[in-house]
Amino acid sequence: MLELEDVREAEAAVREVARHTPLDHSYTFSSMTGTEVHLKLENAQRTGSFKVRGAANRITRLTDAEREAGVVTASAGNHAQGVALAATRAGVDATVVMPETAPISKVKATRSYGATVELHGVDYDEAAERAHDIEAAEGRTYVHAFDDEAVMAGQGTIGVEILADLPEVDTVVVPIGGGGLISGVATAVKGIAPNVTVVGVQAEGASSVADSLRKGSVQKLEHVDTIADGIAVRGVGQHTFPVIRERVDEVVTVSDAEIANALVLLLERGKTLVEGAGAVPLAALLTGKYVYEEGETIVPVLSGGNIDLNLLTTVVMRGLVDQGRYVKLRTVLKDRPGALDTLLDVLTDERANIYAIQHDRTNRDVALSDAEVELDLETRGEEHVEGLLERLRAEGYEVELLV
Known part of the structure; x- marks a missing residue:
């Protein structure tokens, strides 16, 4: 151990x-x-x-023959970058297999540190299977991400x-x-x-x-x-x-x-x-x-x-959203002049800041005389959200909280 x-x-x-x-x-x-x-x-x-620490220690321990053959690893991103940097600093060729879902920023960073990157599989485990295939085919040393x-x-x-x-x-x-x-x-x-x-x-x-x-x-x-x-x-x-x-x-x-x-x-x-x-x-x-x-x-x-x-x-x-500082609401208004202004007056009075409004008269789920409105709002916490919903319902609006 x-x-x-x-x-x-x-x-x-x-x-x-x-x-x-x-x-x-x-x-x-x-x-x-x-x-x-x-x-x-x-x-x-x-x-x-932190991954560069373990990669550096592992690559330092390669034999001359292993250094010549190069290394291969699998990683979702951080170990990939650590191996790439440590291998480049040590003059060792590195191939890294990353899941196809790996963030593009991590893929680009790994390549920038000098490794060859191959994208394979939906997660780390599938990428690791491919990396082991490369290990066997090319005689590279596998640098495990953790084990x-x-x-x-x-x-x-x-x-x-x-x-x-x-x-x-x-x-x-x-x-x-x-x-x-x-x-x-x-x-x-x-x-x-x-x-x-x-x-x-x-x-x-x-x-x-x-x-x-x-x-x-x-x-x-x-x-x-x-x-x-x-x-x-x-x-x-x-x-x-x-x-x-x-x-x-x-x-x-x-x-x-x-x-x-x-x-x-x-x-x-x-x-x-x-x-x-x-x-x-x-x-x-x-x-x-x-x-x-x-x-x-x-x-x-x-x-x-x-x-x-x-x-x-x-x-x-x-x-x-979880802190009650952003909400998306849905309600239905009568499709007549001033209806939206009246709703906005309530939001202003409750000091909710409006990010976006979507006003839809064509939604088949509402009556021909109505219009659906979705609002993205900046709020000040859970109590503010509850107070806002209470006020809107008191004013006669049927409100659905979307997020």
Whole structure:
């Protein structure tokens, strides 16, 4: 099993490529939770993610023959970029297989770091099958995204940095996909400071660990469905699972809505951009998915910031909806002059800001004398939305809340 000495040995290789990322004390999230929150900013890492650490350590350990043959890997994006950069820095040829659903920003970034990219399959697991075919056909070394002790050891350097910068830490909260990150971090943290709590967080749509722990062996999901594409893995690894079972104190899950809310809060209050996977530790903290003490010192590991801009737009809007700051309403008006003005007067009086209006006289679901109206509104929270709906209904409007 991976040990602290393995992580210590990885430090030199990691230091050659990766940055020692900062811990940022957040007054906002500390106040919201009654704790002392220090964000570990791996979104500020080279390639925008922690993955370059494990990739650098694994590639450093290649033999001369393996370096000559090159490496191959599969990744949804972050590991791809880490392998591409680490391999290019080491003068090793790299081929990366990415799912066809991988964000275009991550595909472009991987190519820019010097790797050859092939798109294959609907998710990480199908991409990995193709990468193994390339491994066999071309004699390349497969660099696993998580289930490799050299990769795990490289990721564990995050735990060493946290304890060096913040010895008084009580709890470290880490996202779980395949388990490479939390295995390394838990090994480092428990090896240096056994009393520090390590909490793992999965997305509900990719939550295989609880079932695996319950049954005592790795269980795989048939499919995954989450906005946190960086941890959208069907199951943890054979090497990572025993470490999780032995060294992680608790594993919890968060919903996509909770992830979106945390991401929006990080943007708006923390001035920090993360991807879905990077937001899950904070989402778990903000929603109280695990028990913590008032005044406790907590480090959520913000594992990456490589979010696709199209997804970011969707996530931000989802977060605003969940906070009651954006709503879409539908109602029906009499198709006569002034009817729309009267409705808008009510919205103005309730201080709802209008993003867009769609006014449709042709909808067959309404009477010939009526018109359907859909409104996109900026609101100020759930209470404001409830008050607005109450006022509209009191004025005689039948209102349907669309989002």
